[in-house]
Amino acid sequence: MGTEHMEELTPDACWQLLAQHEYGRLAYVLDGEVNIVPINHAVVDGQIAFETGQGSKLLGIDEQVTVAYEVDDITAEQGTSVVVRGFVVSLEGDEAKAAEQDVHPWIGTAKIETMAIVPSTVTGRRYTFPRD
Numbered sequence: 001m002g003t004e005h006m007e008e009l010t011p012d013a014c015w016q017l018l019a020q021h022e023y024g025r026l027a028y029v030l031d032g033e034v035n036i037v038p039i040n041h042a043v044v045d046g047q048i049a050f051e052t053g054q055g056s057k058l059l060g061i062d063e064q065v066t067v068a069y070e071v072d073d074i075t076a077e078q079g080t081s082v083v084v085r086g087f088v089v090s091l092e093g094d095e096a097k098a099a100e101q102d103v104h105p106w107i108g109t110a111k112i113e114t115m116a117i118v119p120s121t122v123t124g125r126r127y128t129f130p131r132d
Contacts, residue, residue: 009124014082017071017124019043024071026050026117028061028088041069042103047116048084049091051103061088061115069117082124086117 009017018024018041027036041050048069061067069084096114103114 005128005130007126007128009080009082009126011122014122014124015043017073017080017082018048018084018122021071021073024069026067026069028065028067030061040103044098044116045095047118048086049103049114049116052113052115066120067117076129078126078128080124080126082122084117084119085121086119088115089118090114091116 022040022042023038024041025036026039027034029035039050039052041048043049065087066085067088069086071082073080091114095116
C-alpha cells in the first residue's frame with residue numbers, strides 16, 4: 001500500500017472521530033509490563049475521560065506517566081485510526097461529575113475513580129483500501 005492510499009488527519013478530524021466513538025484501547029506500562037485494555041470514554045474539555053472500578057490495574061497508573069489511547073473506525077472501503085498520547089490524571093469535583101454524565105460503561109460494575117488523559121499529541125490517519 002503506497003502513500004497514495006494514506007491521508008494524515010487534521011487535528012479537528014481526529015477530535016471529531018474521538019467524539020463519535022465511545023470505545024478504544026488504552027496502552028500503559030504498570031510494574032514493567034505493557035498493558036492494553038479496552039475502555040469507554042468521553043471527550044470532555046479537550047481530554048479523554050473514563051471511569052475505572054475497584055481493583056482495576058488502571059488505578060496503579062502513576063499520574064504524569066505517558067500513555068497512549070487509540071480509537072479506530074473500519075469499513076470495507078477504509079480504515080481510520082486516531083492515537084492520543086498524554087498522561088493520566090484523576091478528576092475530582094465538578095470535573096469528575098461532568099465526565100461521569102458523558103461516560104457510558106460497558107458493564108454495570110461500580111466505578112470508583114474518574115480519570116482523564118491529558119493529551120500531548122493527537123494524530124490520525126485514514127487508509128483507503130485499494131480495489132483489485
